[in-house]
Amino acid sequence: MGSVRGVDGLLTFNTPVKSEVEVERLLDKEMKRPEFDAFRDIFLGCLARRTGWDPAVLPEIKWDEVGDLEARREVLAEVRDNLLKDYGVEFEVNQRLLSLSGPVESAVIQTFHELNTINLMERIYARMRTKAN
Numbered sequence: 001m002g003s004v005r006g007v008d009g010l011l012t013f014n015t016p017v018k019s020e021v022e023v024e025r026l027l028d029k030e031m032k033r034p035e036f037d038a039f040r041d042i043f044l045g046c047l048a049r050r051t052g053w054d055p056a057v058l059p060e061i062k063w064d065e066v067g068d069l070e071a072r073r074e075v076l077a078e079v080r081d082n083l084l085k086d087y088g089v090e091f092e093v094n095q096r097l098l099s100l101s102g103p104v105e106s107a108v109i110q111t112f113h114e115l116n117t118i119n120l121m122e123r124i125y126a127r128m129r130t131k132a133n
Helices: 020-030 036-051 069-087 104-132
Strands: 003-005 011-013
Touching (some): 036 069, 036 104, 069 104
Antiparallel strands (some): 003 011
């Protein structure tokens, strides 16, 4: 039993789901997300590859001083693509994330928060769709 993303981008199961327990089991299987430390490693690794800087110093550098807007967009797109490939989850690269002021560590935390919010919303939508069927 698998899932697909519908034209609306929401997760849809290929076969009917009969209980909330089954929904949770399928969501856990289909929507795995990284823990914070793994996410942070992915983010800092992508940033280090793009900048050539030592990952150990990156958390303290100001995010809005990491290249220009397009450079930050490329870093976030690489993070998103890695998450999609490794975990099947993603987030939207948006103006708010691109323009954050503060250290890189703050950008890591805000991006992780956005990823978790999207994950939570998809879980809620999947439950609602299951109950509607």
